[in-house]
Amino acid sequence: xxxxxxxxxxxxxxxxxxxxSCKASGYTFTGxxxxxxxxxxxxxxxxxxxINPNSGGTNYAQKFQGRVTMTRDTSISTAYMELSxxxxxxxxxxxxxxxxxxINYWGQGTxxxxxx
Amino acid sequence: xxxxxxxxxxxxxxxxDRVTITCQASQDIxxxxxxxxxxxxxxxxxxxxxxxxxxxxxxxRFSGSGSGTDFTFTISSLQPEDIxxxxxxxxxxxxxxLTFGGGTKVEIK
Numbered sequence: 001x002x003x004x005x006x007x008x009x010x011x012x013x014x015x016x017x018x019x020x021s022c023k024a025s026g027y028t029f030t031g032x033x034x035x036x037x038x039x040x041x042x043x044x045x046x047x048x049x050x051i052n053p054n055s056g057g058t059n060y061a062q063k064f065q066g067r068v069t070m071t072r073d074t075s076i077s078t079a080y081m082e083l084s085x086x087x088x089x090x091x092x093x094x095x096x097x098x099x100x101x102x103i104n105y106w107g108q109g110t111x112x113x114x115x116x
Numbered sequence: 117x118x119x120x121x122x123x124x125x126x127x128x129x130x131x132x133d134r135v136t137i138t139c140q141a142s143q144d145i146x147x148x149x150x151x152x153x154x155x156x157x158x159x160x161x162x163x164x165x166x167x168x169x170x171x172x173x174x175x176x177r178f179s180g181s182g183s184g185t186d187f188t189f190t191i192s193s194l195q196p197e198d199i200x201x202x203x204x205x206x207x208x209x210x211x212x213x214l215t216f217g218g219g220t221k222v223e224i225k
Contacts, residue, residue: 044201044203044217044219045205045219047213047215047216050212061213062117062213101166101171102164102205103160104171
């Protein structure tokens with residue numbers, strides 16, 4: 001069965017970077033786009049960008065351009081999202097999610113807390 | 117960027133009621149519109165893809181319609197387990213971006 005397992009919660013100081021991993025199993029990793037979506041406490045869903053695991057090509061939301069980097073390691077079926085120059089309003093749950101006729105599989109989410 | 121306006125932001129209805137949520141795109145998105153359900157503390161769940169197609173395993177009381185700029189999501193008979201927040205999401209080919217609507221919180225009256 002399809003599973004996306006994300007790395008654990010992180011606490012970071014303002015100005016630092018965070019890198020979240022997402023290990024995929026149960027399907028061909030290179031066959032489906034992987035998205036990253038975040039949700040601040042009590043807020044809605046916010047799309048950050050996506051990566052084509054086959055080519056490594058990326059599309060980022062304009063809001064995160066220059067601050068986010070999405071990569072992958074096909075040898076271990078893992079996608080990564082790195083967000084730099086963290087601010088307090090980056091505190092959120094970060095999800096990886098697989099795309100096929102809509103985003104039909106989601107990771108369990110990784111809470112990133114930015115606090116001094 | 118395409119903006120998605122979802123309404124209402126919250127609603128309260130009785131068990132068995134018909135519930136309708138709308139989503140309006142700032143420009144024509146054809147049928148590139150999906151609907152999700154999110155329960156507290158959980159990841160979202162895909163219910164409807166490409167505006168009107170029911171995802172496998174989703175109860176038939178959920179439906180979607182529309183194309184172009186105006187879309188509707190309907191729960192034909194609200195059940196207690198449907199208490200959740202619902203989001204629309206569009207997919208834009210050029211540039212290749214996604215946008216979520218602001219969400220609709222559905223509660224039982």
